[in-house]
Amino acid sequence: MATTDNSFDGLTEHCTDCDTDTLHQVSVQIRTESLKEENAEFSREPYRVAECQRCGSRSSQRMNNA
Numbered sequence: 001m002a003t004t005d006n007s008f009d010g011l012t013e014h015c016t017d018c019d020t021d022t023l024h025q026v027s028v029q030i031r032t033e034s035l036k037e038e039n040a041e042f043s044r045e046p047y048r049v050a051e052c053q054r055c056g057s058r059s060s061q062r063m064n065n066a
């Protein structure tokens with residue numbers, strides 16, 4: 001039986017905790033950075049979150065670097 005399991009977005013990336021390349025589950029989270037209404041335009045930033053499938057360590061990176 002062919003196993004084409006693409007149920008999650010897995011990527012091999014370097015994990016600083018494992019100090020080696022491991023499989024990471026990658027997702028995007030919208031985080032609220034400011035509760036001030038005046039900054040509503042910039043209040044929600046998409047973050048790319050990668051969770052190491054070996055040690056469970058998470059690393060997040062803001063996708064908007066402008």
Ligand SMILES: [Zn+2]
Binds near residue numbers: 017
């Ligand atoms: Zn790890």
